[in-house]
Amino acid sequence: MSRAHRIGITFSAVGVLISAFILGEKIGIFPEVCGPAWGPFGGCKTVEASQWSSIGPIPIAAIGLIGSLVLLVAAYVHGRTKREEALMLWLLAGIAGSAIEVALILIQALFIGEWCGKCLLYGATVLIGAAAAISASLAYARSTRA
Amino acid sequence: MEMIRRAALMGLVVGVVGVVILFLSNPFDSKPTPSMTGDFTPLAPTLIPADGIATDHGLGAADAPVVLTVWTDYQCPICGAWANGTEPALYERYVTEGKLRIEHRHYSFIGEESFAAAVGVECAAKQNLFWALHSRLYANQSGENQGAFSAERLRKIADSAGVDLAAWDTCITDPAVRAGVEADAEEAKKLGITGTPTLVLGDWMDSGIPASDDLYARIDAALKK
Numbered sequence: 131m132s133r134a135h136r137i138g139i140t141f142s143a144v145g146v147l148i149s150a151f152i153l154g155e156k157i158g159i160f161p162e163v164c165g166p167a168w169g170p171f172g173g174c175k176t177v178e179a180s181q182w183s184s185i186g187p188i189p190i191a192a193i194g195l196i197g198s199l200v201l202l203v204a205a206y207v208h209g210r211t212k213r214e215e216a217l218m219l220w221l222l223a224g225i226a227g228s229a230i231e232v233a234l235i236l237i238q239a240l241f242i243g244e245w246c247g248k249c250l251l252y253g254a255t256v257l258i259g260a261a262a263a264i265s266a267s268l269a270y271a272r273s274t275r276a
Numbered sequence: 277m278e279m280i281r282r283a284a285l286m287g288l289v290v291g292v293v294g295v296v297i298l299f300l301s302n303p304f305d306s307k308p309t310p311s312m313t314g315d316f317t318p319l320a321p322t323l324i325p326a327d328g329i330a331t332d333h334g335l336g337a338a339d340a341p342v343v344l345t346v347w348t349d350y351q352c353p354i355c356g357a358w359a360n361g362t363e364p365a366l367y368e369r370y371v372t373e374g375k376l377r378i379e380h381r382h383y384s385f386i387g388e389e390s391f392a393a394a395v396g397v398e399c400a401a402k403q404n405l406f407w408a409l410h411s412r413l414y415a416n417q418s419g420e421n422q423g424a425f426s427a428e429r430l431r432k433i434a435d436s437a438g439v440d441l442a443a444w445d446t447c448i449t450d451p452a453v454r455a456g457v458e459a460d461a462e463e464a465k466k467l468g469i470t471g472t473p474t475l476v477l478g479d480w481m482d483s484g485i486p487a488s489d490d491l492y493a494r495i496d497a498a499l500k501k
Contacts, residue, residue, distance in 0.1 A: 158487065173471040173483065180354055185301045218283035225284055229291025233298065243352065243386055243420065244471045267280045274277070 135209035138262030145198035145255035153191035173244025197227045201259045224260030231256045318436040321411035322360040330407030336377030342498045345476040347383040350393035350413045351420045352472045359414035383464035389425040394457040399447035408437035
């Protein structure tokens with residue numbers, strides 16, 4: 131398994147944990163973690179209570195959880211089996227997730243005016259996972275060209 | 277290589293579609309958006325309390341057993357959700373019963389319009405019209421730092437709140453009023469407040485709008501003390 135796979139798997143696993151925790155907070159399973167102690171990144175509650183924290187009845191955290199699970203499974207399967215379909219799914223999910231994460235980060239900056247530290251950490255896992263997918267894809271392209 | 281290119285392109289398309297869906301499905305307030313043009317007519321406030329309930333900078337009996345302090349910024353959309361959603365619910369459930377008083381404090385930080393709005397409200401308060409202007413500002417929010425609380429629009433909103441405009445015009449230029457609003461913001465920072473709305477109930481402090489059940493449970497617990 132390459133370093134890109136290990137990085138992708140590790141960060142996607144962290145993403146699964148963070149998004150599951152945020153979802154748990156949202157539905158009341160876990161206590162709120164965040165607040166003034168997080169300094170400028172303590173606006174989690176404001177961000178999570180905002181109109182941007184869901185698409186219709188579906189919390190964004192639930193979509194993030196599914197997205198990170200897809201990234202995790204695809205990275206793992208491609209790392210183990212080298213199946214092309216897994217790499218394609220990994221890359222597709224990574225790029226799609228990155229586009230949405232960038233939008234969500236901009237929404238915090240431009241529309242909500244507060245930063246949610248946990249949400250930013252989650253965003254970082256998606257962006258790093260996507261970078262790992264791109265790296266693995268380029269390595270695959272080089273190997274098939276050779 | 278072709279498959280990778282196709283997967284990357286599909287990922288980009290899926291991402292863009294996701295962002296578009298996020299914006300389209302965004303459950304904006306069902307209340308009409310106030311006009312930003314010159315013929316602006318202020319919208320009426322969501323909550324019009326019964327006579328005598330809105331006093332000074334708060335809502336509810338001065339001797340209510342529980343006092344909830346709310347730090348807000350007039351441009352903050354979540355504060356708008358508080359003012360137009362949660363607060364009317366608390367009004368019906370606790371304030372009218374004489375169990376709760378909601379005190380408002382300014383934590384203006386989003387931009388100059390936040391300070392101008394807070395100064396305007398302080399000047400309305402000098403005419404015992406704090407609530408009249410405060411509640412109208414939240415009914416007339418429209419974006420941040422985009423002119424919703426420009427001098428001209430603030431004056432129109434103040435007029436609709438029944439403020440004596442001659443006295444108000446003089447008051448809003450008083451540096452002492454502005455200094456008071458800035459001092460409020462400094463006090464908020466000293467208390468460790470990082471965002472709005474921030475609620476303070478006894479020794480409990482939290483930012484954002486808590487789940488209704490959680491908030492009711494805290495108020496009920498405070499009432500039992």
